[in-house]
Amino acid sequence: MTAVVNPWIKAYLESGTVPALPDGHLIDGKVVPSLSAERMEIADPGTGHVFMSVAAGGAADVDAAVASALRGFRIWRDTAPVERGRVLARMAALMLRDIERLAFAETVTVGKTYTESCNNVRSAARTFEYYAGAPDKLQGDSIPLGPAQLGLTLLEPLGVVAQIIPWNYPITTFARGIAPALAAGCSVIAKPAETTPLTAVMLAQLLCEAGLPAGACNVLLGLGTVAGAGLSAHADVAHITFTGSPGVGTAVMTAAAQHYASVTMELGGKSPLIALADCDIEAAADGAVAAIYENAGQICSAGSRLVVDKRIHRALVEAITVRAGRITVGHGLRGSSMGAINSRRQMERILAFLDQAKTMGSTVAFGGARHVNSIDPDGWFIQPTLLDDLPIDHPCVQEEIFGPVLSVQVVDGTEDALRAANSTRYGLMAGIYSKDIGAALALARDIKSGQVTINNYWGGGVEVPFGGVEQSGFGREKGFAAVASYCRTKSLVAKVPYSQNARV
Template identity: 65%
Template sequence: MTATTDAYAARYFETGTLEDIPSGHFIDGAEYPSVEGGMMEIADPGLGRVFTAVSAGDAADVDRAVRSAAWAFDEWRRMPAFQRGRILGAMATKIRENRDLLAVLEVLNVGKTLAEATAKVETAARTFEYYAGVCDKLQGDSLPIGFEQIGFSMLEPVGVVAQIIPWNYPMSTFARGVAPALAAGCCVVAKPAETTPHTALIFARLLVEAGLPPGVCNVVLGEGASVGAALSAHPDVAHVTFTGSPVTGTRVMQAAADHFASVTMELGGKSPVIALADCDIAKTADGVIGAIFENAGQICSAGSRLVVERAIHADLVAAVVDRARAITVGHGLRGNRMGAINSRRQMDRILEFIDTARAGGDRILCGGEAVADPKGGDGWFVAPTVIDDLPPDSPCVQEEIFGPVLSVQVVDGPADALRAANGTRYGLMAGIYTRDVSAALAIARDLKCGQVTINDYWGGGVEVPFGGVGHSGFGREKGLVALLSYLRTKSIVARVPASLS
């Protein structure tokens, strides 16, 4: 039985830290310091101060982890598939048993609210549960090549895979990459973002407790320029799954190309929420609020653009602004509806976008400034912000702000809405709100993005493939299609006699 989140929160605010949280790399089933002894400080975004430190690795630590994974690969790929499934299923149970600690650490690492973090614990558990059921159902095909030949294909794991995990959703992104990789029979070296290391370390430990052989899943801590670059370039890494910015994604692809590793890229987004004139105003406003202000807007697939028909523009935007102003902002362990920005650097970047819009004469209807937690601390917070009636070339329309900023675009009719929605270089996700199912499906068909939801922006789950087009990347995570990144097809053909004499 774990301590309650209230007990963890009380202990944290009393002592300024939490005891017995992991701090070293997790390699070959155990925790290790960096080869060179490097350390890096970890800050709580909600208080704006350091609360612990962890190991800071480099290429030597990466090499140690990759060699451990390569050594473990032969055992793991030979393990009966149903046994792999049992281990992943046990992992789902372990995650749920440690829900409170994982949720609190996610708040302290990321800055999100406890409610958001707790929901992501369940998302991670459900992801391992889903792929546990897939392990013994991966099979090839028979090939119709003639009476005197027998042909078939078989699926094989690609080998050691790298998972480069972003700071905004450490738990769920770890699970959606690691779980299908393990289900396919691959071994993993994961690199969490430098600001959010703790839940990845705990997940790796829990996997071993669930029965995973040592070395099958390793975690190396450190900055992207050292650990991420070394991992992408390592010649024994067969595949890299990366979530992050397009700029860094380009570097990862270039490094992987040198040794012909395949890649999955989940990059930025500037996703539209399309509101047609016949939509339910109240439900659409609720959907818009959730799409942009969850996790303080720090989501690749956030609905950061409201594309609204002119006939309902005033009413819908008024409803959104009323809801935005009612959102309480503060530390994620204090019961607020919106938490912190992950770093001071990110907060400054968000405010720069807002200041540029203000200087250009754009109408900021609410928010537009940094705010403080009324209960104290020097945390990094930006008020929920709505900027109205922006032109298509506005930086707030074209660029990923990655914060609680909603950019409103006014359009004249569904065709104009489609043009506006497709009017950026990104193509990750889109939402449509309308009572006209035919119109929604026609727009969904023609949207240039990887996922579309109708009348429920965050609809779906682990079963639904996720990924983008254009500058939002390529490849798919979640669902059965995610397994294709971690499997290769081998074809086998045998000649047989036409008859037995």
């Protein structure tokens, strides 16, 4: 067990209580209760026990948040671009200053390990740092219309935008949506998941400290069916960025369509990690383990399918199994290498997939059951699991499990690997391991996916646009493509006095 150095962790593990964390919405720069006084309980996935409650917003809270954001938008839109950039830069520094507090709150609500949470804070700070350079570089174009007309395009912020944030990566998803929206000059209302509400409020407080005007970033807590649905349907919300399941995404799009709001959809995934026959088996094994067991597999872009050539199938599965056996499962604050599942409901859903696979006679090469931790016996833990040699129509190949379950598909050659990779209705991410870069690039060209990496599954960063195709959604986050989602183009044409005889 690692030594406890974070004072927040020390106090929590000793007392089981969490002092001084925000428990309300953040509206107009202040933490406030729900107007209805409704509240909802928050559980620690690592213990399975409730440790605090927070505000649960209703229709009146939605209206209050939007009204505040409209006021904040008028101020923030007219703030000099260079100053908008400075606010975002200060935000990055403040996040690193408060990394211990933010990482603690991320771990105790999500269930991931403290190390993963610290990395998430650093990644999110880098996101604000990246977009700090954007506001004074959002330039329109001049259009050649001849000497008698002047043609220009202007980039304008959309207005009030909503961010519906998932429970698996609350800090990084907050940053990747809110930073580009603020860079564009929009105001933002964040609606975090009901199980992981704390860090959104904490980050919004830091934005206020960084100099963001009151109302330019509000946080609305509550159930998705109430607060999230209310934001999606609100006539004054110009754009909605949603990360979550395809089913809920469809509901958000339907609500947004009623008032012609634009949307960015980052939905489910069943991403393949493809290991060709010539790949470095040890590197591919490292990549596969990182791709599926980080955050206990609760990642939209997790490499949840291993598409492996039959010539290296046995060697690669054995290498992954050895690595999986080294993973320690337990509470994220106790030094484990894999943490908890975020909710009992999600844990039971994953276990149902595993039970179905066993009933179908599937080979469980490793794991395959709930993990019982002696220190935290009520925690929501699942063993790192590997299901070997599954047919293409197997539910664990076709459906997003969203847990630490790697499904293996055995193929014969590159063409067969391509067919297997493209065999689901998703297309969020894919990874390829091969020593033949030409073959890997040809495969990457033909894979149905929004992003492909070669010999490094988690390659890239905030600079690289991210998003899916088909039922993985549409629109792009990260990179400068994200800023474009929060801008509209206005064309301007002016008649210019013109005399051919006057021109020198």
